[in-house]
Amino acid sequence: MDTKLQIIDISKSLFQQKGYKGVGITEILNACNISKGSFYHHFPNGKEELLITCLQSINETITTxxxxxxxxxxxTQEATHAMIDKLVADFEREGTIAAATFTSIVSEMGSLSDPARNVCLDLYSKMQRIYSTKLVAEGFPQETAHSIALMMTASLEGGIMLCLTQSSSDPLKIISNVIPNLFKKY
Structure with missing residues (x-):
């Protein structure tokens, strides 16, 4: 693995475990076994540039x-249930769902820089677009599909955070049981 990819991979894990503010450059350098010069060669604008790169990588993983x-x-209902079942299985196996959310990285940041905020916005917009497109294909009106997609995104992101804070997969299991109510045609 090349150095830049190694930095991104290790830093994603560190950010997801400790949050953006909880990880210092020195910790990243030590975990990657690289020099400060090597770090700044790949990320001349520092830790925030690395964060944005990590968020873009997570964005791609989640969207895929x-x-x-x-x-x-x-x-949509079957896809949502299958997706939540996988999240629950991941949590129960690994004790975390870090790869499925930005929230674990950016939740402690009261105000994101515009570039970091835009990466987060891009992911949440993609998520909602995937959900909404499927709902429209099932016959939901565009406006209703957008509203349901927003509720799905908020529920899943919130459910993941609750799983992490409660050390339990129960929040996602409950969401999986309740979310079919969103799919009742109006």
Missing amino acids: SIEFFFNHYPT
């Missing part, structure tokens, strides 16, 4: 995963 479920299941 969601698209997989929504392309392989015939209905």
Whole structure:
């Protein structure tokens, strides 16, 4: 693995475990076994540039995963259940769902810089677009599909945070049981 990818991979894990503010450059350098010069060669603008790169990488991973479920299941309800089942299984196996959310990284940041905020906005917009597109294909009106997609995104992100803080997969299991109510046609 090349040095830049190694820095990104290790830093994603550190940020997800400790948050952005909880990880210092020295810790990243030690974990990656690199010099400060090497770090700044790859990320001349420092830790925030690294954060944005990590968020973009997570964005791609999450979007690909969601698209997989929504392309392989015939209905939004089935895709959502399958996706939540995987999140629950991941949590129960690993004790975390870090790869499925930005929230674990940026939750402690009261105000994000515009570049970091835009990466987060991009992910949440993609998530909502995937959900909304599937709902419209199932016959939901555009406005209703957008509203349901927003509720799905908020519920799943909130559920993941609750799982992490409660050390339990129960919040996602409950969401999985309640979310079908969103799919009742109006």
